[in-house]
Structure formats: C-alpha cells, structure tokens
Amino acid sequence: MLTDTKRLIDLDHAHVWHPFTPMAQWRQGDPLIIEYGEGPCLFDTEGKRYIDGVSSLWCNVHGHNIVQLNQAIQEQLDRVAHTTLLGLASPPSIELAARLCQLVPGALSKVFYSDAGATAVEVALKMAVAYWFHVGQPQKNQFIGFRGGYHGDTTGAMSVGFCEQFHQPFGSMVFPVTQVSAPDACRPPQGMRIVADVGSSVDRCWPSEDQQLAVDLSIACIAELKQVLDTQAHSTAAIIIEPVMQGAAGMICQPRGFVQEVARLARKYDVLLIADEVATGFGRTGKMFACEHETDDSFAGPDIMCLGKGLTGGYLPLAATMATDQIEQAFRGTIEEGKTLFHGHTYTGNALGCAVAMASLELFDQTNLLGHIDQCGQLMRDRLGELGECPGVRDIRQRGLMVGIELSIPNESHKQLNQTGHLGGEVCMAMRSRGLIVRPLGDVVVLMPIPATPQEVLHEMMDVVVDTISQRFAGYG
Numbered sequence: 001m002l003t004d005t006k007r008l009i010d011l012d013h014a015h016v017w018h019p020f021t022p023m024a025q026w027r028q029g030d031p032l033i034i035e036y037g038e039g040p041c042l043f044d045t046e047g048k049r050y051i052d053g054v055s056s057l058w059c060n061v062h063g064h065n066i067v068q069l070n071q072a073i074q075e076q077l078d079r080v081a082h083t084t085l086l087g088l089a090s091p092p093s094i095e096l097a098a099r100l101c102q103l104v105p106g107a108l109s110k111v112f113y114s115d116a117g118a119t120a121v122e123v124a125l126k127m128a129v130a131y132w133f134h135v136g137q138p139q140k141n142q143f144i145g146f147r148g149g150y151h152g153d154t155t156g157a158m159s160v161g162f163c164e165q166f167h168q169p170f171g172s173m174v175f176p177v178t179q180v181s182a183p184d185a186c187r188p189p190q191g192m193r194i195v196a197d198v199g200s201s202v203d204r205c206w207p208s209e210d211q212q213l214a215v216d217l218s219i220a221c222i223a224e225l226k227q228v229l230d231t232q233a234h235s236t237a238a239i240i241i242e243p244v245m246q247g248a249a250g251m252i253c254q255p256r257g258f259v260q261e262v263a264r265l266a267r268k269y270d271v272l273l274i275a276d277e278v279a280t281g282f283g284r285t286g287k288m289f290a291c292e293h294e295t296d297d298s299f300a301g302p303d304i305m306c307l308g309k310g311l312t313g314g315y316l317p318l319a320a321t322m323a324t325d326q327i328e329q330a331f332r333g334t335i336e337e338g339k340t341l342f343h344g345h346t347y348t349g350n351a352l353g354c355a356v357a358m359a360s361l362e363l364f365d366q367t368n369l370l371g372h373i374d375q376c377g378q379l380m381r382d383r384l385g386e387l388g389e390c391p392g393v394r395d396i397r398q399r400g401l402m403v404g405i406e407l408s409i410p411n412e413s414h415k416q417l418n419q420t421g422h423l424g425g426e427v428c429m430a431m432r433s434r435g436l437i438v439r440p441l442g443d444v445v446v447l448m449p450i451p452a453t454p455q456e457v458l459h460e461m462m463d464v465v466v467d468t469i470s471q472r473f474a475g476y477g
Helices: 005-015 067-077 091-103 117-134 155-160 164-170 211-235 258-268 325-329 351-366 369-387 423-433 455-472
Strands: 034-038 041-044 049-052 108-114 142-146 178-180 236-241 272-276 304-307 319-324 393-399 402-407 439-441 444-447
Touching: 049 455, 067 351, 091 108, 091 319, 091 351, 108 117, 108 325, 117 155, 117 236, 117 272, 117 304, 117 319, 142 155, 142 211, 155 164, 178 211, 211 236, 211 258, 236 258, 258 272, 319 325, 351 369, 369 393, 369 402, 369 455, 402 423, 402 455, 423 439, 423 444, 423 455, 444 455
Parallel strands: 142 178, 142 236, 236 272, 272 304
Antiparallel strands: 034 041, 041 049, 108 319, 304 319, 393 402, 402 444, 439 444
C-alpha cells in the first residue's frame, strides 16, 4: 500500500529540518520521499524507481534490503540491542575490532568506537593531543590540515577541515589549524600553471590526468608542508589527511605517492599521521582502504585511522578510530595517573551496528566485492570517456567508484570556462527526473554508486549521466 504522500509532505514541511538543505527553497517544492529500497535502487511513496547513485550519502555498500545484513541485525536483536562499553564488553564489538585490525594497513591494532565519521575524527584529535601529553610533550597540541579537506561538522572536525561555505558562521567556535596546500589540478597553488587542454578534443587531457602536472603539484605541496614542519613540528600533534581523494572538496584526486610522502615527513618530524578514511574506506577507491594505494614498502601506514559511513554497509550509524599499540600504551596507567581517554558516547560500540558490520565484511569475501568494484570502475571510466568532447566539462576525476565531473559554462571561444555554483544542482535535478539520485558539490556532479551495483544497472546510470550532461551543453558545440 502506498503511503499518503501529500500528508507526509505537509508534515515534513511543518516539522523536519533537513541537513545541508536551504529550507526556504525546500519548502517551495514537493520533496522526494523514499519509502523502500531493493538492491541498488530506491522507491518513492508513489512507487517510482530511482538508482541510488550517491550510496545514500556515500555509505551503502551492498545495496538496500540485503538478506544477510537484515538477518544479522535480527539475530543480534533477539539477544540484546545495546549494552554500554563503559565498564562492560560485548561479543559483537570484540569480534568486529579483531576483524578490523586484520584488515587495515600498517600497525593499527586498537579500536575505539563512536557513532559517526565526525565523532571518529573528534576521538582521533583528542587521542593525538592526549598521547603527547602523556608522553611528556604537552606543547604538541596543534594540527596541520590540507586546504579543501573536510572531516565533519563537529567543532574539532570543523577546525581541521574548515570549509568557508559550510562553516563560516561558526568561525568563532573553532580552534586555529595550519592549512597547507593539497594537490588540485584545477586550482593549483599560486605560481603554478594548468597545462592541460581545456578545449574540445577527442584527445583531450583532463587536468587531473596530466601526469607532469601531478608531479609538479606533489612536489610543491610537499615542499610547503616541509616548510611548515620546519618551524611548527615542535608544537604539532598530528597531520590529518583524507588519503587519495578529498571528497567534499569536489572529488579531488591526490597523485600516487603523495600520502606516502606526507607520512614520510610526519615520521621525520615526529608528528602523528591521522588518515580520515570515513569516505574512502571499504572499497570506494578500489582498495579496501585508500591508504593501500601506497604500495611502497617504506609506507608504514597511519598512526590513527578514522572509519565510518560504509563500516556497517550503510545500515546503522557506527564509527571507529583505530590506533597503533604505541598510541594506546601511552594511556595505560593507574587511575591516579589520569591516563584514561576520557571520551565516549552512549551508543559507543552498539551491538546491532557491530553485528551488521561483521556481516558486511563477510559479504566482501563472499561476493568478491573488490573484484566487482574493479570491473565497475573500469566500466565507469570507459563511459565517462564519452564526455570527452563535451564543452561544458572542465575536468573528470575518478578513483575507483568515486567520481567528480566538474562543469563550467564555456564562453564564446569555448576555451575559457566559467563556473556558476548552480550548474551541479541543475544537472543533478535533471538526472533525478530521469530516475537517478545524485548530489552535487557546487558545480561538481558527484557519482558514488553502491559498490555492489550490477553492471547493467551501472550502464543505465551512466546512460543518464552522459545524456543529461551532453544535452545541457549541446548548444555550445
């Protein structure tokens, strides 16, 4: 039976305050109300089908209404839904922690649970500062982040990933953080140039694919980071980075080897490295974790890693902050020594979340999901090539199943590109009318399909993407 859509719309307009949503504009239209899901698709209250091209905000891994995941929750629910981890333990939280430590790269061997990606970052920041305090270097209490980095919307997360568009009203709340340049082929550091062709050509090279530019960007950004560390390492607790891909910045790809060089400098200057894998973890970039793209034996992995989003397959809110044994050892001591990590949440390590997370990890192996992701990433790469002659496409950035298509309005010469900030939303709404749910980041159309999406559905999605963008800029050819 279909839900009373009009009644729900009226109630939504009257009572629900939506995140990251201009509410005046929202209330001028009829919201899309999703009633149920099956596999890679969602269905609204009128029964219309949509492909979930944004993985329900980058978190769904295996699809909606998956039998094995549903069953894992039900079996745990039949035992107990939740017990605190403050002074108690639970089988699901123990089993999941052990499994995560087997999966992650490097020497990460301890798991601290929380509720969301931003809280995982908050834990990481407090963990880093407290670590240095406990080892006798309390002056190391500052952080270095990367411009364009985004780590969530709680106070500490905003501080290390300050986004002017999102966080401007909260400037008085955040603490100062040193921001250094991150590699961005479309917006290189001052003094660098973009050498890639932005014209219309079948042999077109996107800025993000210009290998020489990538090398130049890495060298410039690493040099800037080194310069900062030369003067600030003595007071720096940690460097925080989104490895391989800055998601909320517009899917900005980092050249291969960049994370490894950041890690090398962190070790050299005795600064911790925090890898924020909330968005990139669990197969999104083609590896289980984005840090695994750094294959050099000298890369020891991060000291702290933040996980969320796909941890439960997109079913329930759960996050984890992982640390090395060296970090955790600094917190071992008597009550009188005060070395406890005084942080926690009511639902930390929730049993239902941990149970479904274990089931999700089992599905990775049972379905050879990483192999499927590799095939789907190539499929998307091939289909995105069809936009090579579209004059309104400024850049296409991809790593695995994380894709950003940057749009611009060409001027009369078709060489200079002008961005409006509204193109992304316009194009995404046009795609929605054709049965595809995606979200923009400014003028960047973000594609983040559910990793388990069958290839035929992925082709259907790419048909909509290619046709909609091509039609939008047909008059500029």
